[in-house]
Amino acid sequence: MAMEDTLVCAGFRVTVMHNGREALEADARDRADLLLTDLRMPIMDGMVLIQRLRGGRSGLPVVVVTGTPPEGGVDSIQSGDPGRTRLLVKPTLMEDLVTAVKWVIKQPWRHRACRSHFITSGSVVRDASLTAVLSPET
Secondary structure, three states: OHHHHHHHHOOEEEEEEOOHHHHHHHHHHOOOOEEEEOOOOOOOOHHHHHHHHHHHOOOOOEEEEEOOOOOOHHHHOOOOOOOOEEEEEOOOOHHHHHHHHHHHHOOOOOOOOOOOEEEEEOOOOOOOOOEEEEEEOO
């Protein structure tokens, strides 16, 4: 839970889920300001999760932390929204994770104050698959 602990210590509210479907359900109950996800997960992979969440909110910032980056790199994940996605390859330094999260939530396309609520999904926080929703504490 190093990633979750690091983000909580950095002032974010984190909701951890175990797969993409759970992340979608969590986001429906409490909309996230950012998605932190892996690409390889059971039930629903990270690419499908990103597409579904961005289907309703094209400006949703996404940080992907994965051991298996896509062949096209971050460009293949952005879904036509350049600059709204950061790709980190495991192993990842916790400082790099916090920097990536802070960078994507401060970009000018954000149309509202960020509550810092993030959903994290995939094997980002543990080696087991999980999803989490992140948000800065209000």
